[in-house]
Amino acid sequence: MDGKRRAILKSGGGATLLGLLTAAGWLKPGDASAQTWNKAAFDTHSLADTMKALGGGDPAQSKDIVFFQTPEIAENGAVVPIGITSNIPKTESIAILIEKNPNLLAAVFDIPAGTDATISTRVKMAQSSNVYALVRADGKYYVAAKDIKVTLGGCGG
C-alpha cells in the first residue's frame, strides 16, 4: 500500500515537472521533431535494408548521378573524399551508402529548393567497397555506384 502510494506520488511528480518545463519553455514540444535522426536507417547492415529504411526500396539505376573528386583508389580509408552531383530535376535528398562498412549509411543530405544538388564531403571506409549515391527526386529513388579501392582501412585501431 505504502509502496504503491509512493509510486503514484513519484509518477505524479514527474508529470508535473515535465509540465512545468514545457510551460517554462525549456522543453518545446517541437524540439524532438525539429532535429530528427533516422536511427532505423543508420542502424542497418545490408544494402537492401538501408535503402528500404530510407524509403527507396527499389531505386532505378541512373546515369544522371555523377561522382566527382572521388578517387578510384583511396590510400587512406579514414579520409575518402566523396563528391556527388545529381542532375535529376527536383532532387530532394542525397544519401551516401558504403556497402562494406559496418553500418552502410554514411550521410543523408536534404536539398531544399534553391540549393544545388551537389555535395562534397569526406567519409571513412573500412575496406574496398562499392559506394552508392541514393537520390530522392520528386518522390522517386535513383541510385548510382562507384567502386573505390582502399589500401589502408579506416576503421581499425
Add this chain to the structure above:
Amino acid sequence: MADPMKIRASAAGDSTEVKVLMSHEMETGQRKDAQGQTIPAWFIQNVVVTWNGRTVLSAQWGTAVAKNPFLSFKFKGGAKGDKIAITWTDNRGDKRTDEALIA
C-alpha cells in the same frame, strides 16, 4: 565545447559556395583503446546550414563521416555580407553554432 568551425562562403555569379571544416572526433564506436575497451561512438548527427535564417542544407550523419568533417555545397542567391550560420548536434547532445559572412 568543441573548437570553432572554419567556414568560407563566397558569392560567385548568382550562387554562393559554402565550404566548412568542423572540428569533431567522429568516433565510430568500432575502435578499441589500448586496454581493449571499446571507445564509445561520438559523432555529429545533425547539421543545419542557414542563409539569413533560411535553411539551405540539412544533413543527417552517421559514424562513417570522416574525423574533422568537411562539407561543401552551393546554393542560389546570397550576396556579400549575408549571414551563413551552421549548427551541428552530436550524439551526446553537444551543439555548436558558428556564423560567417559571405565574402
